Amino acid sequence: MFGSSQKPNAEPSSDEAKDSPSRRSFLKGFGTAAAAGGLISSPGLSVLDAEAKDTTAMETSLSRAPDPQVAADPTDLPPPVDWSSPRTHDISLKCEEVTAEIEPGVEFSYMTFGGQVPGPMIRVRRGDTIEFTLENVSASVKPHNIDFHAVYGTGGGAEATMAPPGQSQSISFRAEYPGAYIYHCAVPNLDYHISSGMFGLIFVEPEEGLPPVDREFYLGQQEVYTDKPTGEKGSHGFDFEAMKREDPTYVLLNGQKHALTKNAFGPMTAAVDETARVFFVNGGPNLTSSFHPIGNVWTKAWREGAIASEPERQVQTMTVAPGSCGIFEMDFPVPETVKIVDHALSRVARKGFLGEIKIEGEAQPDIFDPDPGTT
Ligand SMILES: [Cu+2]
Secondary structure (H helix, E strand, O other), rough: OHHHOOOOOOOOOOOOOOHHHHHHHHHOOOOOOOOOOOOOOOOOOOOOOOOOOOOOEEEEEEEOOOOOOOOOOOOOOOOOOOOOOEEEEEEEEEEEEEEEEEEOOEEEEEEEOOOOEEEEEEEOOOOOEEEEEEEEEOOOOOOOOOOOOOOOHHEEEEEEEOOOOOEEEEEEEOOOEEEEEEEOOOOOOHHHHHHHHOOEEEEEEOOOOOOOOOOEEEEEEEEOOEEOOOOOOOEEEHHHHHHOOOOOEEEEEOOOOOOOOOOOOOOEEOOOOOOOEEEEEEEEOOOEEEEEOOOOOOEEEEHHOOOOOOOOOOOOOOOEEEOOOEEEEEEOOEEHHHHEOOOOHHHHHHHHOEEEEEEEOOOOOOOOOOOOOOO
């Protein structure tokens, strides 16, 4: 069993029930997923840094974190593969339709894998076999399925996993090729379902593994098309015409506005001289991301998550197509707050996209001195 199937189970019977206290408490805290079969660890995310000040123009203030939380904990991802011969994994995901706030006061009906956006990250080794079950919970209204880009087979498994509410479907597949791949719902209205949150990442590690890093983060982007202007309070319905025009209301990192910043669920954290690896999935359904760390650089970058290729090095911005992924490494030589953006910056300034990595440690004035007059 894996991921969401291991979490406390609060299956609402109506939209109102989806906002129940039990669900709130389940979703509110980061790092609640339990490990199973060595696939998941949950070190937890730092709390909001109340002392930090931010003066950049692109930061807007949120009075509180959206509740309930659908933003995936960026530190809740399976640890690196530590086995050296093929294994079989039992992995399951639940399709859950969750009403939550994109930002405070803006309600939206999400569709998710495991109650989070992006859905739980899956990590296996090339040559492993996955006995996979998709459960569409009985509280769902719509049928769902799953297409893994890591799968050889019709629809990446989508046909065989089509599950009406209250039903489960299983497939078995062997991970034949390494890399970071998207998984997503692929029902006929697949763009609607992906926009509403139904996507995630499966990483098939190469047999030889990866070089160690100090931290790993799991991030996902999607754009949401609603029937009200960005930021207008109230319940936002879905706008199919806006989606046809590819004119989203929100472009989001981990499913909610500014989720991974001090103004919502807290930034990611690291220390000076540490290294980090980012697994990034762009659900789309339509927009290409220009993925950039402000105040830093992708030290190594595997375009499209194609880990079997040689990485590009010291890349400022990586384009990540909708329905694709990237694997990016970073160094942290100085204390700073790195802002994670889509460098199509109107998405940051006006449509809700932003993440932060707060790096703490000794100042390194030889590398960066913000005030040279005083030293
Ligand atoms: Cu779906």
